[in-house]
Amino acid sequence: MGKEFLNVMDFDDLKKIIGSLNMQRKIETVNLVDAHNRVLAENIYAAIDLPPFDRASMDGYAVRAQDTYDASEDDPVILILIEKIRAGDIPSQKVEMGTCSEIGTGAPMPDGADAVVMVECTDIKGDKVKILEAVTPGTNWSSRGSDIKKGKFLMPKGTFLTVDKIGALSAMGLIEIQVLAKPTIAIISTGNELIKPEEKLQHGKLYDINSVSLTNAVKACGCLPITSTIVKDDYNSIKNKIDECKHADIIITSGGTSAGAGDVLRRVVEDMGKVLVHGVSLKPGKPTLIGRLPQDDSAIILFGLPGYPVSALMIFHGFLAPFLKGLAGIKKFMGEKETVTCKLSRKYHSTLGKSHFVLVKIKENIAYPISNDSGAITALAEADGYFEVPKLVEIIEKGDEIKVIFLSRL
């Protein structure tokens, strides 16, 4: 029966180790309509001029500006209408002195015209158009390539694809683009007591929570859960399952990490690769393990989370989510540090020398700490977020301001 963690690590040291983990990123092709919140993996240059032709930007009349110079509301100029050009049409007439063409927003400018008079500043009767306002050349139309010229740099590799960025790409007529592939994640729940929801609950058994919640959590971090499974808490079952999952970029296990009778994960990882972290000075979440497993040329990372669902999710929130988002390329865009400042509802006692993550429910800007029992599932049903108590803080007074990190921010 093992009694010890390999090295109980400080909160900040853990962050450093996680920060230093790196992995090669793969690239994949996606359709633009599915590209939201993905990360561009190629530099994009304009494939065409934008606009692709001289284009009216208002409804009105395409004219030679010089024909309008004397026009005013009191003394309009009259031009002869020679053509009606709507968006999508190709003009067939040249605008000569004394003539004009009706033009719709987005329609191509006819030859000869160098300005558009807005429809509001005109009056039409038959084929005679009264121009009530003088315009200068270039008014109310955009020249071909004035927005961007074909071949010019449009968008850098690494761009986080919001709706707006996707809009700009689709203007080029692109259908597919190269984006960072979603890191693939295998999720393994260890525990002889765990059963799937399809099974009937027997004495001593528990429905597995972590495989369901981690599957959702991984998706929320821009990663792709490729398998989710339960294994018995013994050396061979765990080792075999990890072997099966080595095609994933990352393996996340839960359970099997504590220093008691069931501490087999550490031995498995020691035998298969290297244990980087085992034990963190944090409540909840002490029995956290991080390992590196050699695989072909590179290595895959294994995160061993505590078995208790609350502990597993707190560690996921605090450490794994930022890492996975970073790996997925969405770290700096998704604002994972979004917090709300609340007043604490009651005095809170922490353990000196140990960081605490404390779940809270928020009501009218007051944060109510929820039971510390990491086995309690109802805490998850109630909580809005959590706050961190640094390791050198022992007491937070009632009414003190704390920063609550939203659980929905995952």
Added chain:
Amino acid sequence: MGKEFLNVMDFDDLKKIIGSLNMQRKIETVNLVDAHNRVLAENIYAAIDLPPFDRASMDGYAVRAQDTYDASEDDPVILILIEKIRAGDIPSQKVEMGTCSEIGTGAPMPDGADAVVMVECTDIKGDKVKILEAVTPGTNWSSRGSDIKKGKFLMPKGTFLTVDKIGALSAMGLIEIQVLAKPTIAIISTGNELIKPEEKLQHGKLYDINSVSLTNAVKACGCLPITSTIVKDDYNSIKNKIDECKHADIIITSGGTSAGAGDVLRRVVEDMGKVLVHGVSLKPGKPTLIGRLPQDDSAIILFGLPGYPVSALMIFHGFLAPFLKGLAGIKKFMGEKETVTCKLSRKYHSTLGKSHFVLVKIKENIAYPISNDSGAITALAEADGYFEVPKLVEIIEKGDEIKVIFLSRL
């Protein structure tokens, strides 16, 4: 050639009208592993006791507490080991006076035992366990139903399903749950000049941007785009396409809303139902239209966005996104008002009596306004967010603080 908007509406009045639109919500069943960011549509009561049995919360030895009362490090009590119980096992031995069972975290408590001594406070040799610490009844285990009892209320209808809430539900052995159905959206781009990315660019034509960007935007708001199509900008084409799309909850069109030659959408909506809004005192976005189309017992809402992609997306951001998120039930959870305070890089002139949305690029907390030309696509490639200039503000000085709304917040 129409020249007028029906009623040019104030920014705030538009918000009020959108706020008063309501629609019946449908319910659908999803698997828990796909329930992230959905909204629970049923009250959930505990289907089982949690924990479902008396359960050890530490690795150690299950004892009768009274046997340990005299134990100390200097003067340990020795108990005889009668059984090893791991998580998932069913205990077969009763703990009698002077005996104990080894127990793993999560394992069921054996009969007779009323406390667990942590493994760290014991020493074992053969079948003799030295207890180095006194424990009281109830130590280090949780009784059946102590977290929640079967039949008790667990989670209310309307809960936004974060990873943590899904964890709590999966503890009940649930597989599927009832959630609000995603509102279904039909997206129609109108314009004779618009072509699909599969087509070759001809003179006078443009690749359609809005169908791609709005498809992504709608998904980001928790809605389901069910069709996305381009139609010619004439009465019959638009009317027929709207008729085809009336199985959707909402129709979003772009283009065809301006007051010029191509203004057919207003007539179509007038003939099919009722125009609620046509024209907004906002730049960009003046030619915005909202209509209600009767359909069976209820009505569907049609939003007519401007054709210019920048204008369309700004209106989507400012008005449609909050409405769609509200309809999807995620309004109050996703923080659509998330902003960053920046200093303006230069003096900005607005038009008195008209609200402005101004796209900006942010560098080191300074916001640089991007070209006002709503036809510019590169603005989309560059922008990080936008700020609002209220209608009664004409000038914002260089260095003034402004609140920038992130485009990624969609």
